[in-house]
Amino acid sequence: xxxxxxxxxxxxxxxxxxxxxxxxxxxxxxxxxxxxxxxxxxxxxxxxxxxxxxxxxxxxxxxxxxxxx
Numbered sequence: 001x002x003x004x005x006x007x008x009x010x011x012x013x014x015x016x017x018x019x020x021x022x023x024x025x026x027x028x029x030x031x032x033x034x035x036x037x038x039x040x041x042x043x044x045x046x047x048x049x050x051x052x053x054x055x056x057x058x059x060x061x062x063x064x065x066x067x068x069x
Contacts, residue, residue: 004064005064005066006061006062007062008041008059008060008061009027010058011027012055013055015056018058019056020055020058021038024060032062033064034065035063036063036065037063039061041059041061043057044057
C-alpha cells in the first residue's frame with residue numbers, strides 16, 4: 001500500500017508556459033523523490049509597467065510518494 005502527498009509549485013519563464021512548467025518540475029525533482037503526476041492548475045503572465053510580457057508562470061499540483069519516518 002502506498003501513500004502520496006500532493007503539493008503546489010510555481011515555475012516561471014521568459015519564453016512560455018511549457019518552459020515554466022518544465023523549470024518547476026526540474027527544480028522539484030531535485031529535492032522530491034518519486035514524482036508521479038503533475039497537473040497544471042493555473043497559468044498567468046506578469047507584465048512590465050508598459051504592458052509587455054515580463055514572464056510566464058505555471059502553477060502545478062504535483063504528487064510524490066510519501067515516505068514515513
